[in-house]
Amino acid sequence: MLKEAFIGELLGRDDLIGSRVRVCGWVHNIRDVGRIKFIVLRDRTGFIQGVVKAGESPGEAVEEAGRLKLESVVCIEGLLVRGRAREGVEVKVDSVEVLSTPVEPLPLEPDDSLKSILATRLNYRWLDLRNPRVTKIFLLEAWVAGKFREYYSGEGFVEIFTPKIVAAGTESGAEVFPVIYFGREAFLAQSPQFYKQFAVIGGLERVFEVGPVFRAEPHHTTRHLTEYHSLDIELGFIEDYNDVMDYVEGFFRNLLTSLTRDETIKPIVEEFNVEVRLPREVPRISIRDAYKILEEEYGKKIPYGEDLDSEGERLLGDYARRVHDSDLIFITEYPWKVRPFYTMRIEEEPEWTYGFDLLYKGLEVVTGGQREHRYSKLLENLEDKGLNPESFKFYLDFFKHGAPPHGGAGMGLERIVMQILGLENIREARLLPRDPERVTP
RNA sequence: GCCGCGGUAGUAUAGCCUGGCCUAGUAUGCGGGCCUGUCAAGCCCGUGACCCGGGUUCAAAUCCCGGCCGCGGCGCCA
Known part of the structure; x- marks a missing residue:
């Protein structure tokens, strides 16, 4: 399997802190703050934040992270650390593997799909379902x-x-x-x-x-x-x-x-x-x-x-x-x-x-x-x-x-x-x- | 099936009633730029739309008719 665990299984696991984890899912959000990029991954069980820092993280990971789009499907790897993220923990990313990336702009943003009328949501149900x-x-x-x-x-x-x-x-x-x-x-x-x-x-x-x-x-x-x-x-x-x-x-x-x-x-x-x-x-x-x-x-x-x-x-x-x-x-x-x-x-x-x-x-x-x-x-x-x-x-x-x-x-x-x-x-x-x-x- | 309401950028909306100041506003997305701890990140620049056809008018996103599509109420049902 490309994926070892659901995100939800990694959260609240104090014993995993400090160990290397691999997380796969959809890119839910990217917050690019200059030389730091926060990548929020989502799967059906929850969210987890990955952190990529220019100059600190491996150059290849920084480059790959720069190419990510919303809803790209990726696996990230790195150390699970206590962080300032909402979830309490975050991944210090040292590797980003892109499995698939959108070829067209999103007709519907999963995070906001509920703002759209039902007919639109149903037309793009595979995106709506990710909400x-x-x-x-x-x-x-x-x-x-x-x-x-x-x-x-x-x-x-x-x-x-x-x-x-x-x-x-x-x-x-x-x-x-x-x-x-x-x-x-x-x-x-x-x-x-x-x-x-x-x-x-x-x-x-x-x-x-x-x-x-x-x-x-x-x-x-x-x-x-x-x-x-x-x-x-x-x-x-x-x-x-x-x-x-x-x-x-x-x-x-x-x-x-x-x-x-x-x-x-x-x-x-x-x-x-x-x-x-x-x-x-x-x-x-x-x-x-x-x-x-x-x-x-x-x-x-x-x-x-x-x-x-x-x-x-x-x-x-x-x-x-x-x-x-x-x-x-x-x-x-x-x-x-x-x-x-x-x-x-x-x-x-x-x-x-x-x-x-x-x-x-x-x-x-x-x-x-x-x-x-x-x-x-x-x-x-x-x-x-x-x-x-x-x-x-x-x-x-x-x-x-x-x-x-x-x-x-x-x-x-x-x-x-x-x-x-x-x-x-x-x-x-x-x-x-x-x-x-x-x-x- | 009957009745009502609606269709504006990818998405969601403002404008329509009271036609002209609409070169169609806003948010978000998307493209570009800045930013070393964001979490709805922020700031700057750019991109992109009036469902289709006909009519009225000097002038239609705006008024009228037809079509297509969508939504809802009822009947009926789980």
């Missing part, structure tokens, strides 16, 4: 996905990998991207829904998946992407959908608790200056109660039996915080008319379902519910939705040979990250966002 604050978003995202895997693996869930090229859309209504599959029409999966049910029915019982999903909806909002990452779970032998919510809640408790305790992630939370609240209890209120709360406490009228709009969700987020001291709130028993056909309906009140959403800081981040596992009921549901059972034959067949009662949920990774950090636009939480206008870079 330490932006880097941290993706370190957190990786950590969240890791926590998801860790939590559910620990609860006996099996990770699955389902097809992303599929023959039919999952939910009626939501638009899919068609692809030409050897001359036939196929689609990009908008959800692993059918296949995670398949895996449960196939005897894996408890499964999870982390994967991309695709939605051909022309949304122009700060919280939609046409390609995002879904954290999915599905589990069999549930008594009712509260079992599903228990597992969702368990994950969020674990996540938020770790967020406040994990030393590796604390600096990120601090950088964004966000408060992480651990709820004592996560309220579960039926949507019918939510209608009442919205009307009585906020004067907001949602037509009975209709879905919540985004303002309603924001207000319920406020309600949860005010009344229950919780950033999280489950809304349950969604109306049948706004839920997909595979959702289990309440036997005595078939206009309502065992479907729920979880709002985090007033934004829907999870959707889930108990699924209909009875073949005949599924047929009824399809008929009720005016859907043709023929188009769902491959799915219906799963249910012909023994399917346990089951349910599950899907969580939006980017939305979770966005809400944790208080980002204003979901594109910030996507490395290379896809939206109705953008397919590059």
